Amino acid sequence: MILRKYPVCLTIILFVFSLQANAQAEYQDSLPVSKGAELSLYAGDNETNCLVCHGKLIYTLTDTVMGMTRKQLMSGQNLVIPGMFYNSVHWSFSCLDCHSAEFKTFPHSIEARFEPSWGCIDCHGYDPNYEQYRFEEIDAEYQKSVHYTATDGLITCWKCHDPHYYNPLARQTQGGREYIIRSNEMCLRCHSNADVMGLITDENVEIVLPKHEWLPDVERHLEAVRCIDCHTRMNDSVLVAHEVMPADSAVRGCADCHSQNSILMGTLYKYAAKERRDEKGFVNGVMLRNDSYVIGANRSKLISFTGLLIIGMTLVIALMHTIFRIVVKPKEQVHE
Amino acid sequence: MSKNFYHYPAWVRLWHLANAVLCLFLIVTGFSMLYSDPDNGLVVKFQRAVSIHNVCGVLLTISYTLFLFGNLFTSNGKNYLIVMKGLGKRLWKQGRYYAYGFFKGEDAPFPVTSERKFNPLQQVSYVGVMYLALPGLFITGWALMFPEFILKKFLGFSGIFLTDQLHVILGFLVVIFLFIHLYVSTMGRTPMSNFRSIITGWQESH
Numbered sequence: 331m332i333l334r335k336y337p338v339c340l341t342i343i344l345f346v347f348s349l350q351a352n353a354q355a356e357y358q359d360s361l362p363v364s365k366g367a368e369l370s371l372y373a374g375d376n377e378t379n380c381l382v383c384h385g386k387l388i389y390t391l392t393d394t395v396m397g398m399t400r401k402q403l404m405s406g407q408n409l410v411i412p413g414m415f416y417n418s419v420h421w422s423f424s425c426l427d428c429h430s431a432e433f434k435t436f437p438h439s440i441e442a443r444f445e446p447s448w449g450c451i452d453c454h455g456y457d458p459n460y461e462q463y464r465f466e467e468i469d470a471e472y473q474k475s476v477h478y479t480a481t482d483g484l485i486t487c488w489k490c491h492d493p494h495y496y497n498p499l500a501r502q503t504q505g506g507r508e509y510i511i512r513s514n515e516m517c518l519r520c521h522s523n524a525d526v527m528g529l530i531t532d533e534n535v536e537i538v539l540p541k542h543e544w545l546p547d548v549e550r551h552l553e554a555v556r557c558i559d560c561h562t563r564m565n566d567s568v569l570v571a572h573e574v575m576p577a578d579s580a581v582r583g584c585a586d587c588h589s590q591n592s593i594l595m596g597t598l599y600k601y602a603a604k605e606r607r608d609e610k611g612f613v614n615g616v617m618l619r620n621d622s623y624v625i626g627a628n629r630s631k632l633i634s635f636t637g638l639l640i641i642g643m644t645l646v647i648a649l650m651h652t653i654f655r656i657v658v659k660p661k662e663q664v665h666e
Numbered sequence: 667m668s669k670n671f672y673h674y675p676a677w678v679r680l681w682h683l684a685n686a687v688l689c690l691f692l693i694v695t696g697f698s699m700l701y702s703d704p705d706n707g708l709v710v711k712f713q714r715a716v717s718i719h720n721v722c723g724v725l726l727t728i729s730y731t732l733f734l735f736g737n738l739f740t741s742n743g744k745n746y747l748i749v750m751k752g753l754g755k756r757l758w759k760q761g762r763y764y765a766y767g768f769f770k771g772e773d774a775p776f777p778v779t780s781e782r783k784f785n786p787l788q789q790v791s792y793v794g795v796m797y798l799a800l801p802g803l804f805i806t807g808w809a810l811m812f813p814e815f816i817l818k819k820f821l822g823f824s825g826i827f828l829t830d831q832l833h834v835i836l837g838f839l840v841v842i843f844l845f846i847h848l849y850v851s852t853m854g855r856t857p858m859s860n861f862r863s864i865i866t867g868w869q870e871s872h
Contacts, residue, residue, distance in 0.1 A: 588702050590701070590703055621824040623824055627702070630834070636838075658769040
């Protein structure tokens, strides 16, 4: 009845059910094929089943009933860039290891979409192989963070750490400046744009730069430390703290970083600090590794020692001279 | 026999006072930043130290500029002109006097006169501090206030790092100078006479 009344509906339904995606490599991303793609046992399957569409920015839809084809843009959320995937830590997996086998059929069924997606803890938790990373504690921290509590858990691990591209940043970037920039990019993807934040909350959210104007030389500060160094609760037992605190709980005291007991040694430089406590004869010398010089937290031991030694020697000489003056009582000096 | 004469004009005394007060603030706040520790009651709070240091640094630059103009356009400047010929000998003479002759009751080799304000050691150290250390501190200090102008990399090191190290070294030199300056000032006719003359302007000669 409805179908007779609305022939357009029939056409649409037929069209949707007859969609068939075909691989067309013409707009293939220019990323080089990584070693991972050559090594992965599942690269072929992944390519045939999934990446044929999801691995292309522009893919071709074929309507097998009407014999029509159409080029479509893959939406960002559903796009997986193969080169980057095969360079990630999860390169050796089949897509269907994590995604439901129901996704193998196209169009994808609604049941497939309702299947819960895995979180980091589902694979990495309680596994002795990953014990050192303490995923359980990271998960517990995440569940206390505002990302979890303010969104009922909708901001999942994946919002910051895309499992398709995940690489331990610190290892990949040697912990240098690039590490800080890329770590902050994760936060800035949402927090630098009021319109994006408006999608998440109705509250009037201030974006990053205006909110940090109280910091002297704000841009330099934001380049030299990670957002999470001030915005997460410090935790010694995990390498990167994950309990993102409400904005008003963030670190605001200058001396929290600018002092010999700088919190940066327990946050940004924790890994380096564990590796080498001391470097280049500087207090908190590991900070100098990424061209940072933190006044109050860095101090050259050599300059300090030499400076204080000369000051001390000057005072000793002056004291000895004074004693001589008292003992010898030079004639010219008249004592009042 | 002492002879009193007007030695320090008012502008020199005022400049010297401003210089002394500002340097003291800069040294205390500079050390507070270098040895920043929120739990140590001896150091000024970091944030306060930064603000005071910046304000005093700017004021000292202004007072230094006035001093430069004063030296250019008054006779005070000639006290800072070092005659290189025989300098080593004169320095040795003055050094020997401080270490030995002074105790033996010898006459000062270069007594203060209305024509000669500084003995050779004073002259060399004052020129070093006023014309080398302080300008160096101003350049590095202002650069640290506007770090966007500092070279990102210089000889493989971070520009800010090198600038700050130079600032700290020069700062230490000024502190060392200050202690020597204060002590040597007690070696006038009486231990207090030089302090009195930089306040009143009148110098009692040996």
